[in-house]
Amino acid sequence: MTVHHRKRRPVRRRRPAVSFLVVACLLVTGCVLAGIVWDPFRAGAGTTGTASRPAGKGAAAPGGAAASPTPPAPGSGEAPLPAGQMPTAGPSKGGGGGQDGPATTRPAGVLPFDLPPSATLKKSRKLVFAHYFTPYPLSLDNLSADRDYYTRNYLNPDGEGGKHGAYGGLLRDRPLPVQPKDGNWVLANLKQEVRTARAAGLDGFTLDLLSLSGRNWDWSKALMEAAHTTDPGFRIMLMPDMTSLRTDDPAVLADSLAQLAKSPAAHRLPDGRLVVSPFKAEQKSVAWWTRVLDTLKTKHGIRTAFVPLFLDFGAHHAAFTPISHGFSEWGSRSYTGQESSTRDVRSAHAAGKIWMQPVSVQDARPNQGIYDEAGNTATLRATWTRAIEDGADWVQLTTWNDYSEGSQFAPSLHNGHTYLDLSSYYLSRFKTGSWPKIVRDTLYLSSRTQFASADPTGDQSLLMNLRRGSAAPRDSVEVLSFLTAPASVRTTVGSAKTSYDAPAGLHAKLLPLRTGTSAAEVVRAGRAVKGAEVELPYPVTRSVDVQDLQYYAATSARDTPTCC
Secondary structure, three states: OOOOOOOOOOOOOOOHHHHHHHHHHHHHHHHHHHOOOOOOOOEOOOOOOOOOOOOOOOOEOHHHOEOOOOOOOOOOOOOOOOOOOOOOOOOOOOOHHHOOOOOOOOOOOOOOEOOOOHHHHHHOOOEEEEEEOOOOOOOOOOOOOOOOHHHHHHOOOOHHHHOOHHHOOOOOOOEOOOOOOOOOHHHHHHHHHHHHHHHOOOOEEEEEEOOOOHHHHHHHHHHHHHHHHHOOOOEEEEEEEOOOOOOOOHHHHHHHHHHHHOOOOEOEOOOOOEEEOOEOHHHOOHHHHHHHHHHHHHHHOOOEEEOOEEOOHHHHHHHHHHHOOEEEEOOOOOOOOOOHHHHHHHHHHHOOOEEEEEEOOOOEEHHHOEEOOOOOOHHHHHHHHHHHHOOOOEEEEOOOOOOOOOOOOOOEOOOEOHHHHHHHHHHHHHHHOOOOOEOOOEEEEEEOOOOOOOOOOOOOOOOOEEOOOOOOOOOEEEEEEEEOOOEEEEEEEOOEEEEEEEOOEEEEEEEEOOOEEEEEEEEEOOEEEEEEEEEEEEEEOOOOOOOOOOOEEEEOOEOOOOOO
């Protein structure tokens, strides 16, 4: 279908979402006082030449309007950052989760399997990165979650002076809230993100370089420091974003890359070459990129391994072959349309190049009026399967934290650790060649909180439409079970209660979406299995104020954040 602005008749000026936000803020405060949410490791009860591929960052918005490649950067107008709180070199001066030290190990019992030892994962030549997007760190202003920038401006349709009102607010989800910190809180929070990624088995981040000065640049430099001081083995791959960078001078980009390359955290091959992997590399010519690489070598003494990421791999990779070490693409965000991955991996390998495979979970962009049908966790499982079966060399999770695309793998308020936990399962197979043994009965539950055809009653005028080439919209609750042995799974979806038999291992079951909340539990030999029950506390309703087509998820192995 053609993507377009959906114009709605004017409605009376009311903001029903605001009253909900007030209640949410009160709940946040209560949760903070109760000690809930803060510990992220707590265990407990556009197109790329084909119709099936999504537009990249900065693609034209529906109707032809140019979409900003980043949300308005805090600090450039309504600066939420207090003076003196931009990242600086030096140790963190306190702040809970930001303490220096080795990478955090994942506590036992929160995964259905035992993650292989870090030493085992690091031996693998196959690498897994996550795409880091600097506009959405754990905190933008070091305030408590009931009044921070996310709550006031990004989740609120009236936020930032109402500039996001047409699409119901900029974001639908946010990072798990963190406590305000003393000292260099920016660095402390970045260290926490590094520890979270390392604990899930990731090798590093691909750093989306949106600018060469200002807030995003400062955050990029701080991430390099955080990675090195938290875990010297954690790597940061430099990914200049060619939809956002405002320079046509190859020397300017080369000089900036050389600055970041001074950090020991910069990803290099074993032979010492710096990996440079530009987003939408085809934005510049091969000759232009050759000048960048030559400047790095002749002026800065930096040899490079060029791994361009294309939005249209088929149309451009041949021209880039002579200067490239490998290739990547942004990929499709729906569980259908993944067939081209096999062809593209083969093309790269046939040319003697490595391949970095995109792995995604979902994509819903209110400010661009477009979304893909992810099919609960079907897209995550399908893209990981392609990476494994097609023989990819590296994987890029797209994305770690781009909340404006709804594509985040990082622990979030509405998904907890679900997508990162599931990725650890596939990551183990990808890096070791063997599927990990299921040692704990674990359930993952996912659904939307509204039906795909819901028509918001609030002031939203731009609605998301399905991207051409995506799977058809579906209204389903998914129960994803990891079982040590066959068992029954009892489910509750609204007023409907059912039971079905599930085999040992991984199994997905779809149930019709209904109004109300959903829950599931494992039953074996007539008894409920302790700790193998999960509830998705977000109710599904037919009448909604704001369109929200992201999937929400929860796991039986962790407490579900419910306070916002």
